[in-house]
Amino acid sequence: MPRSSRRGFTLIELLVVIAIIAVLIALLLPAVQSAREAARRAQCSNNLKQIGIAFHNYADVHNGFPPTSFARGSGNLEMFGGWCVQLLGHIEQPAVYGAYNFSFGFHMEPNQTAVRTVIATYVCPSSPRTTNPINNVPRFQGSNGTPDPALYAAAGDYFTARSFVDPFNVPSAQQVEHFGALHMTNHTPLASITDGLSNTLLAYECAGKPDYYRRGGKLGFTFPQPTSSRATDRWWAHGAWGGYMNMRIVSFTGDQYQYDGPCVINCHNGWNGVFSFHPGGIDALSCDGSVRFLKESVAKSMVKAYVSRTGGEIQDASEW
DSSP: OOOOOOOOOOOHHHHHHHHHHHHHHHHHHHHHHHHHHHHHHHHHHHHHHHHHHHHHHHHHHHHHHHOOSOOOOOGGOOOOOEEEHHHHHGOOOOHHHHHOOTTSEEEEEEEEHHHOOOGGSSOOOHHHHHOOOOOOOEETEEEEEEOOOOEEBOOOOEEEEEESSOOOOOOOOGGGGESSSSSSSBBOGGGGGGOOOGSSSSEEBBOOOTTTEEETTTEEEEEOOOBBBTHHHHHHHTTTTOOOEEEOOOOSSSSTHHHTTBSSSSSSSTTOBOOOOSTTTTEEEEESSEEEEEEEOHHHHHHHHHHHOOOHHHHHHHOO
């Protein structure tokens, strides 16, 4: 009986099938990555909403938002901790709050157990760094600090704004600071935010610390470690959640020391930077607890109006 012939794929047909599969994968991967980033951004927004709820719960108890730092003054130890520490009891972290000794600074041995703890609510999941600690926390004698490799602290990605300053690279007498929602050492009654809670910035992203990123990618080094007097100031921008977590917002033409340009959002995550790993902008928390997305293209004047708590500026929603 005649045998039935079997016909397989030719080499050309096989290559065509492989090419089609490769094209489909190439089309699918961006969609998968986009979906993952959308989920990460949603979690980041939820983190800020939880922080907003914590701020308001704190305000209900203490008749105002917390100061950005506490225990400044006597002993010249400068900074015992910041607003993140004060909110621990309101973000379901009672164990970490209980482990924190308010008689000592965040940079001292008695608080190492607390400040080494990674707090998920203080970390944006889009940040490439989620668990790496900030090493060489400075050891203090008076107001001077030198890095100590035995001390480290977990990082956070959310800051509050001391003020908006533009121009910044001028003599200090010529600088005009448009102050933000929180006082440095006193509680802030909600009624004192006269621009309106929904019109005033409370917290924003400056993610990825202590590694240095600018628009376009990582530069491959970390911030310089503090080595001299007022070393605590240097840690304002290093991102240890137990620290100050409060900076001025300024504009840039390029890197972190190239001030007074058109860029405010996603220029870099260095000194006074506003930076996230979300495409096109950052998540920001308003004083009423709502979260908005600030585009990279937003004008400096709009950021200034959003930062200031008593400026009386008119904000046009269409410009966001």
